Amino acid sequence: MVDIKLEDYQWDALNCCGCKGCIWVDHIYTPGIRHGIKCPSIMHYFFDSYSALGRCKLALGLLEGSLEFSSTAIDIIYKCNLCGACDVGCKRNLDLEPLMILETLRIKAVEKGSAPPPPLKAIAQSVLETGNPYGVQKLPSNPETLSSSSAPQLVFFPGCNMLFNQRHLLKVTQNVLSATGLDFAQFPNPCCGRPLYVAGMATEAKAIAEANISFLERAGLHTIVTGCAECYKTWKVDYPKLLGSATNQMPYRVLHTSQLLDTLMTRQHTLQFVHPLPPALAGKKIAYHDACNLGRLSEEWIPWSGTRGKWGLTSPPKIYRRGTYGEYDSPRKLLMAIEDIELVEFPRNRENTLCCGSGGGVMNAFPDFAMATAHSRLKEAIDVGIEVIVTGCPFCLEHLTRAARQTGAPIRLYDIAEIVAHCLGLYDLEQH
Ligand code: SF4
Ligand code: SF4
Structure with missing residues (x-):
């Protein structure tokens, strides 16, 4: 319970x-x-x-x-x-x-x-039976490995989308992490439990949270890195929420890849971009799409219980999560480090971003609604001349890319790890 x-x-x-x-x-x-x-x-x-x-x-x-x-x-x-x-x-x-x-x-x-509604129930069933929402019985073979000693510094949590759906993102992210020189191990469980939580199956989501945290503790690991905004928010916010705890009480901390890379590049100066953008992207208007789960939803979870007085005043004082301190800057700082980039903004950005349309189980349960929102987001981009969208969430990338293909919108979409990989000389954006 x-x-x-x-x-x-x-x-x-x-x-x-x-x-x-x-x-x-x-x-x-x-x-x-x-x-x-x-x-x-x-x-x-x-x-x-x-x-x-x-x-x-x-x-x-x-x-x-x-x-x-x-x-x-x-x-x-x-x-x-x-x-x-x-x-x-x-x-x-x-x-x-x-x-x-x-x-x-x-x-x-x-x-x-x-x-839950039948489509979300079926996905939840897959997670419970196979350990992943795609119902894949066996993890795909993984030829790309991360260097790992017996006591790695960090653990990489790819999440189900990279593992089963967008394998190129898995490889790109692994290559970027390897290039940092840090010692990573890859987390064995593919699912953070988010499909269960959004379905409303909190008890089952909590069981996955406990299993994942217990694995970390047994392995003596304390820092998780993920390239998935949904996994990031689940580990950082929903796990403590489900466990009746606070983010700062958890025995681990979670980083999005953009946060790790930003630290290595702009604060520690141990990572350097050596390649400019390819000619097809140079001079284009590039915008960062704030994924809800990396931005406004990712502030620390702080439980509160107490009483309310006149005008709803709380005792003890309640600390509110207003979206202000979500992660907005790290991906933008990485992009701004690229020579000659023209970075522009969506009208709806940062804590006022418009969801890509896929979140909350909507992509699976109500695909027409999900697609209509993605079309609105692309229309917003086109209205202000955005030609390239970069995001930090594989679900946003997948969903907006599908919408762009459907509508023929003249917009290219990338994950932030792909951009970084290109600028490090590990990947060719023009081939994707
Ligand atoms: S913002 Fe919406 S939910 Fe909040 S008080 Fe106004 S109408 Fe109600
Ligand atoms: S879809 Fe609307 S009601 Fe639902 S979380 Fe987003 S803003 Fe709130």
Whole structure:
């Protein structure tokens, strides 16, 4: 069992004032109305029910017993990317916790036996039976190895997408990590458990968290490096959340590859770019797409319990996660270190980024909705002249690349590790 309950967020649901800060990018951050909505769900389904606002009312009705987990309620609960844009917006106004309401709605729906929806249930089953969401019985052979002594400094957690789906990213990331000269071992378990958590199966996700942490502890390892934004957030935020702990109490720390590489390049000066961008990319407008899970969702988890007084004042004081301290700078610093690069920004960037559309189980459960959001993101890019998109999440890369192919959008997409590998002379971007 896990101690994450919808009931703990009843005060938040009750105090939603309907201001819609969870839907719109705050006006001081957006240049106009065209890219002003940041909630993919309401952007696609139009009704307030498909926003954090509506889901707060739904949560209240479920808690008070005036609503039940009907098929409509389940539809509303799962047609959401769990992207956290609403949470950032809400905390500019009222310091409520809409994202925790969205997560605990799923957990409660599963407890009541009304969820997960069949596509997410099938993926969860694959994770439970085979250890990975793709249902692959045997790990693919891995000709690319990382150097490892008996006591490696770091452990590389590739995640299921690189291991089973985008093998070229696995090889590129391994090559970049090898080039750092640090001693890595590769984590044996492919899954961080995120598919279970987004399905609402918190108990099963917790079991994976415990198994993964226990492996680390037995191996005496303390630092994990991953190139996957979803794995990064799961290890950093969801594991302590599931275990009733805090990020800074965990027996390990987790780094995204961009953070490690940024440190080695800009602070320790032990990594140097030797190759410029290839001619096909030189002079192009390049933008970094903030993956929700590496950016606004990745702030440290700090549990809170206490009482609320007048105006909701908390005792002891509650520390809020507002998205401000997510990882935004490391990938940008790596890109800015490239000679002659023209780095531009999406109108919706950093904590106001628009989800690529794949998160929260949406890519599997509601592919049309997922694709519509990806199309919006590409349209936003085209509107401001972006020609190349770089990201730090294999799921964003896969999903936006598929959308670009579908629409014929004149945009090239890369993972940050591919760009770094090229500039280190380990990879040829023009061949990909
Ligand atoms: S921003 Fe917060 S208070 Fe305002 S409508 Fe959205 S959930 Fe409710
Ligand atoms: S998590 Fe994302 S998709 Fe879901 S309600 Fe919030 S902003 Fe909308």
